[in-house]
Amino acid sequence: MKLEDRVPLALALLRLSVFLLMFMWDIDKFLNPEHAAHVYANFYFLSGLGAVVMYLVGALELVILIGFVLGIRKNLTYCAVLVLHGISTLSAFRQYLHPFEGPNLLFFAAWPALAACFALYVLRDLDIQWVVGQRE
Amino acid sequence: MQREQVGLFILRVSLGLFLLLWSLDKLVVPEDTMKIFTKRFTTDLFTTKKRKRGLVLCIPHDKVVLGANDGHSLSRAAVGGRPCREDEMAGSLLNGTEERRRNFMLRRTVLMLIVLVACTGLSPAQGDEVDGLRASFEHEIAAFNARDLDTLMGNQHEHVVALNPASPTPVDGKSARRQSYQTLFATTESVTVTPKNPQFRVIDNTGLVWGEYTIAAKSKDKPMTTTAVRFTRTYVKSGGQWLLVLYHVAPLSAQPQ
Numbered sequence: 001m002k003l004e005d006r007v008p009l010a011l012a013l014l015r016l017s018v019f020l021l022m023f024m025w026d027i028d029k030f031l032n033p034e035h036a037a038h039v040y041a042n043f044y045f046l047s048g049l050g051a052v053v054m055y056l057v058g059a060l061e062l063v064i065l066i067g068f069v070l071g072i073r074k075n076l077t078y079c080a081v082l083v084l085h086g087i088s089t090l091s092a093f094r095q096y097l098h099p100f101e102g103p104n105l106l107f108f109a110a111w112p113a114l115a116a117c118f119a120l121y122v123l124r125d126l127d128i129q130w131v132v133g134q135r136e
Numbered sequence: 137m138q139r140e141q142v143g144l145f146i147l148r149v150s151l152g153l154f155l156l157l158w159s160l161d162k163l164v165v166p167e168d169t170m171k172i173f174t175k176r177f178t179t180d181l182f183t184t185k186k187r188k189r190g191l192v193l194c195i196p197h198d199k200v201v202l203g204a205n206d207g208h209s210l211s212r213a214a215v216g217g218r219p220c221r222e223d224e225m226a227g228s229l230l231n232g233t234e235e236r237r238r239n240f241m242l243r244r245t246v247l248m249l250i251v252l253v254a255c256t257g258l259s260p261a262q263g264d265e266v267d268g269l270r271a272s273f274e275h276e277i278a279a280f281n282a283r284d285l286d287t288l289m290g291n292q293h294e295h296v297v298a299l300n301p302a303s304p305t306p307v308d309g310k311s312a313r314r315q316s317y318q319t320l321f322a323t324t325e326s327v328t329v330t331p332k333n334p335q336f337r338v339i340d341n342t343g344l345v346w347g348e349y350t351i352a353a354k355s356k357d358k359p360m361t362t363t364a365v366r367f368t369r370t371y372v373k374s375g376g377q378w379l380l381v382l383y384h385v386a387p388l389s390a391q392p393q
Binding site for chain 2: 002007100116119122123126
C-alpha cells in the first residue's frame with residue numbers, strides 16, 4: 001500500500017475509534033442522565049445538574065461528533081473534539097495520582113485517545129478517507 | 137520536525153506509557169492481574185480445565201520447578217496424567233501455599249515477558265530503518281507528483297546535489313533545487329514519477345535508494361512523453377529524519393540488439 005493511501009486509512013480508523021469512544025459517552029447522557037450528572041459532579045465539580053441539562057449537553061456533543069466523524073468543518077469539529085476530550089482527560093487527575101488503586105489504570109486509556117485527537121487535528125488536511133466534508 | 141512526526145511521536149509516547157503502566161501493575165499488584173486473567177481471559181495459569189462428561193483434565197504444575205510440595209497439591213506423578221475429579225483439584229488449590237506459588241509463578245512469567253520485550257526492543261532495528269527510508273522516499277515521490285513543493289523540500293539536505301540530464305550542470309544546494317523544481321512545475325502541465333521496484337539499503341546513518349522509474353511529463357503545448365530512467369538517491373539521517381544529499385538520474389542505456 002502506498003504512503004498516500006496508508007496515511008488517510010490510519011487517520012480514518014483513528015477518527016472512527018475516537019468517535020466510538022465519545023459517542024458511547026454521549027449516549028450515556030441520554031440513556032442514563034443520572035449517571036452523567038454524577039460524573040459531572042465528581043469530575044468537573046458541576047453538581048446539581050438535572051436530566052434536561054444532560055440532554056442539552058448530549059445533543060450539542062452529538063452534533064459535534066457527527067460533524068467530526070463525517071469530516072465536516074474539520075477546523076471546528078476536530079478542535080472541539082480535542083478540547084472536549086482534553087477536558088475530560090485532565091479532569092481525572094485524582095485517578096492518575098493513584099494509578100494502581102481500584103480501576104484507576106483504566107483512566108490512563110484517555111491519554112492515547114487524547115494523542116489520537118491531537119494527531120487528527122494537526123493532520124486534518126491529510127484525513128481525507130471516508131469524509132463527506134470539503135477536503136481542506 | 138514535520139507535523140506527521142509530531143503527531144505520531146505523541147501517539148507513540150502516550151500508548152507506550154499506557155501499556156507501561158499496565159506492565160508495572162503486574163509487578164506492583166499481581167493479584168489484580170490474576171483476577172483479570174481469570175475473569176477476562178478465563179485462564180488459570182496453573183491448571184488447564186477441560187470439562188468433559190463431568191471430569192476435569194488436570195495438567196498440574198511441576199513440583200520440581202516450584203521447589204516445594206505441601207502434600208496437598210497435585211503433582212504430575214500423583215495424577216499420572218489421568219483425568220482427575222473436580223473435588224480432587226479443588227482440594228489442591230484452596231490453601232495459602234498454593235496462593236503464594238501462584239504469585240511466584242505469575243511474577244516470574246511477567247518478568248520474563250518484560251525482559252523478552254525489552255531485549256527485542258533494544259536490539260538494532262534495521263528493518264525499522266529501512267521502513268523509515270522507504271517511507272521517506274515514498275513521501276517524496278508522492279509530494280513530487282502532487283507538486284507539493286514545501287513537502288518535497290522538507291527532506292532535502294541544505295547541501296543536496298542533484299545530477300540529472302535536464303540540467304547541464306549539477307544543481308547544488310537546497311535553494312537551487314527548489315528553483316529547479318519551480319521551473320519544472322512552471323513549464324509542465326503534469327509530471328508523474330512511477331518507481332519500479334526500488335531497492336533500499338541502510339548503512340549506519342546513510343541510506344541508499346536505487347532503481348528505475350518512468351517519468352511521464354506533459355510540457356505545455358507539447359504532447360506527453362514517457363521516459364525510463366535509472367536513479368540513485370543517497371540520504372543521511374539527521375535529527376531522526378532521512379535527508380536527501382545526492383540525487384542522480386540517467387536515461388536507461390539502449391538494450392543490446
